[in-house]
Structure formats: C-alpha cells, structure tokens
Amino acid sequence: MRRLLFFHGRECYRRNSTVVCYNFFKNISLVLPLFWYGVYNFFSALSLYDAFIYQLYNIFYSSLPIIVYGIFDREFTDDILVENRLNYYLQGIEKKLFNTKVFWSWFIYGTYVSVLLTFLSFQIMETSFVNDSGLTFNFWDTSIMIYGSVVVICNIHILTMSNTYNALSVLCIAGSVGLYPLTLLIYVNFYQTEFSQNAIALTNTEFLTQFVILCACCLPFFLFEAMKSSIFIFFIIFVKM
Numbered sequence: 001m002r003r004l005l006f007f008h009g010r011e012c013y014r015r016n017s018t019v020v021c022y023n024f025f026k027n028i029s030l031v032l033p034l035f036w037y038g039v040y041n042f043f044s045a046l047s048l049y050d051a052f053i054y055q056l057y058n059i060f061y062s063s064l065p066i067i068v069y070g071i072f073d074r075e076f077t078d079d080i081l082v083e084n085r086l087n088y089y090l091q092g093i094e095k096k097l098f099n100t101k102v103f104w105s106w107f108i109y110g111t112y113v114s115v116l117l118t119f120l121s122f123q124i125m126e127t128s129f130v131n132d133s134g135l136t137f138n139f140w141d142t143s144i145m146i147y148g149s150v151v152v153i154c155n156i157h158i159l160t161m162s163n164t165y166n167a168l169s170v171l172c173i174a175g176s177v178g179l180y181p182l183t184l185l186i187y188v189n190f191y192q193t194e195f196s197q198n199a200i201a202l203t204n205t206e207f208l209t210q211f212v213i214l215c216a217c218c219l220p221f222f223l224f225e226a227m228k229s230s231i232f233i234f235f236i237i238f239v240k241m
Helices: 002-036 051-055 057-061 064-072 078-083 100-127 139-161 167-190 194-199 204-240
Strands: none
Touching: 002 064, 002 078, 002 100, 002 139, 051 057, 051 167, 057 139, 057 167, 064 139, 064 167, 100 139, 100 204, 139 167, 139 204
C-alpha cells in the first residue's frame, strides 16, 4: 500500500496534472493565432493554416511525445518516493500541481506564445525581409513559419518538462518534429497548390526568423524551469545540512 500511494499515486498525479495543462497549452498555441490573424485580414473568413496540414497537428506532430511522458516519466526513483523523507506526497494533498493558478498560468503562457508567433512572424516576414526576387514574403510563407514554430515549441516543452530521457522519448520528440517537413514534401508531390509551392521554398531568412521566434517564445519557460530546479537543489542541500 505504501508503494501504491507514495510512488504510483504520487507520480500518476504529477504526470496527469502536467498532461492536462500541456494539452490546453499546445492547442491554445495553435488555435489563437487564427484569432490574432484577424487583425491583419479584418476578420474575414480566410484561414491562417492549410486545411489538410491543420488537421494533422494532434494526430502526428504533438501526440506521441506527451503520451510517452504521461506513461514513463519519473521525477525520482521508486526507493526515494517510497521512503518519502521530504514528504513528496504532500504536493498532491495540497493540490500544488493542478489548481486554478496553475491552469491559468499555462493558459496565459499559451496566449503569450500565440501573440509572439503571430505578430513577430507577420511583422518580420511581410514587412521587413524580402526574398531573392526582391519581394516581401507572402501569406503562405508566414503561415508555414507560424505552424512550424508551434510544432517545434510544443515538442521542445516536452523535452524540458521531462525528468526521464530514453530512446523512445527522444525518438518520439524528434520524429514528431521531423514529420512536419516530411509531410510537406509528400503534400507537395500530390497537390500543386500555392501553399505547397511555398512549403519547400524555405530560405536562410526564414530559418533565422524562426530561430528568433523560438528563442522569444521558449526563453520564459526555460528560465522558469531553471529557477525551479535551482531552488529545489538549494532546498535539498539545506535539508541535508
């Protein structure tokens, strides 16, 4: 019973809390740019994403990593949790990992990511940079930039949230990100549309823009996770003293 409560019960609560909040975050990051794009198109019926690629987000690009996390991730070994010297089980009793504050913090962060993705992409791609022909990038270039950035950001977050790394988790994250350009290549060969023509015409400017956007979106989360880890390490050292 002690192992069931302090190890399996505690870890299931922790993982499930993160899985629920993360699923809200990853879908907010994808859907809200559709709303912010209305500022540019005066809220017309034009969609920001290609309809076919849009449907693949929760099927191919962001499903497996969070499933693997929810099943296999472990914060501590079973021996440490069963001993429960630092009262690891208390976080479940006090609802520290799943409450109104935690939920809205994920919601606000997803909104922050969507705002940066949308406005930075449009301002940089369509008003600042030009392509090799001397023209500004068009709508579909920006669409590909935003969608690809969402895919990368959501999978990077799984990597930073995880406490356990193995071949399966790394393969799922890398595979989910890699499936996006692979899907675009397949799409180009089967459907000759304006979107598919722009999908493979990526330039160094677009890669640089995506790198800047990814840094701006991920930096607050990285700093928060680093601060939590540092505080926890200092707490462990203080208790042992």
